[in-house]
Amino acid sequence: MTTTPTAIGVIGGGRMGAGIAQVFATLGADVTIAESHDQGAARERVVTGVARAHERGKLNGRDPVEVTRRVSTVGAVADLPVGLDLVVEAVPEQPALKIDVLVAAEKALADGAILASNTSSLSITELGAALNDPSRFVGMHFFNPVPASSLVEIVRAPATADGTVSAVRSWVRQIGKSEVVVNDAPGFATSRLGVCLGLEAIRMVEDGVADAADIDRAMELGYRHPMGPLRSTDLVGLDVRLAIAEHLAATLGERFEPPKLLRDKVARGELGRKAGQGFYEWKEGAS
Template sequence: MTDTINFPSRVGVIGGGRMGGGIAHAFLMAGANVTVIERDPVAASDARERIESSVAKSIERGATDANFDEVVQRLDVEITYDAFSEVELVVEAVFEDFNAKVDALTTAERHIADTAVLASNTSSISLATLAAQLKRSAQFLGLHFFNPVPASTLIEVVVAPETAGPVAAAAPAWVEQLGKTPVVVKDSPGFASSRLGVAIALEAMRMVEEGVASAKDIDAAMELGYKHPSGPLKTTDIVGLDVRLGIAEYLAEHLGERFAPPQILRDKVARGELGRKSGKGFYDWS
């Protein structure tokens, strides 16, 4: 591995959902050729439509002067990992489950070049536990994007214990070339953003549960008093209550009972009230 790693011109993304599609969008806008892997032809078609729509909206808003046809010509959506043979960076963006991420990362590792870098978009899982399943852990790190990726200006760069120096040094520069701001953190469950964000959100849920205030008023207190652009409960609805529950359970297991999910969160997930994507969470999104 050389001491300097340039911005990747060919990028792979595992998963073309909301997060994966957003990650693909970001690299496309930065000039990279992007290959997205999805599980089947239907999902691949949906992913392409999602990403192309996102690119079109950015152009319509005037966020970029890029040409739509030129951008989408650099997008490829496939269903086999063979398409990763020439990529320089792969970002895994499957759902927040350890086994699913290990399967995606180890499969990708078997298909990429020896010099390629692997990254996980995990928002909470310790990178060391994922790296232990890989043969080339020195070329692995975390790139935690935030939803919605096109509008978010933050990417958390998570450096695992075995991440090679050149990889750790290159990642913040990549983030800047995406037009975003890097925050570099050492590997730890929940990192910095999820750990703090989930802690605030869980306490806000307990306040709703205890009748301290409504979700709307709790969010207003954080938005007006602390200048949060979105309150913790509205943010939870946007992220997904099921996602927040999974992260909270993981953090409770590794960091203690202070992250134990409140019953109101468990009940809402059990009823299918997952937030914006289901039409209802702490707010009515219908």
């Protein structure tokens, strides 16, 4: 197993997948994105992200053309190149879909390669049960937006090998991020705590305690949170937060039951930043 990854696969070219591809390409790895729907859009997300990072001086001195040149796309998991050090699955939070792509990825991987899921709440143990070798499978929970975030939550299942965790810890540090290692449990550490705070903030809006901006400001100024729970919910996506809450409610109990306001907003298509409207109104290019 290499000490520095030279070849990475990413399954899914959405915002998260493109961000993961960007940070590894910036490290100097060759990255292949497997995207079955719109390869052009996946690559454009990387190009845009690299350009923004270059403008902000966040490419570690690398030429943006060189970084984007390291990223290629294929239309299927089976088309990923041989010799990859790591494949990160970053498809939507649907267990059956994740299992399908993880099984396909394992078949395409050489011995010694590591397979990871970017899930924010699904059980690594249950996803890994479908694999022939779960010892090389681990959770790598990146945060949105990936290039600007400083944390990766590494999730180990009982079957995950110590060497797998050690390699991933090293790679996380090499892409300029810090890691926490948690044992597999519903919601891990970050989603469990983040969703708990976010749901209570939504209930406060629902109950008329205060508006979204004042609730967020209270946490930012009073508790030194860099971002309030409602603005954070908009960035994550209200649909994503709803799905995580439903999963946690099913596994941990009614304290994670989603508020009606959250369900109503998702039903109206008010999904947050990506839809232009959530608890805040978002304009193109807003951050």
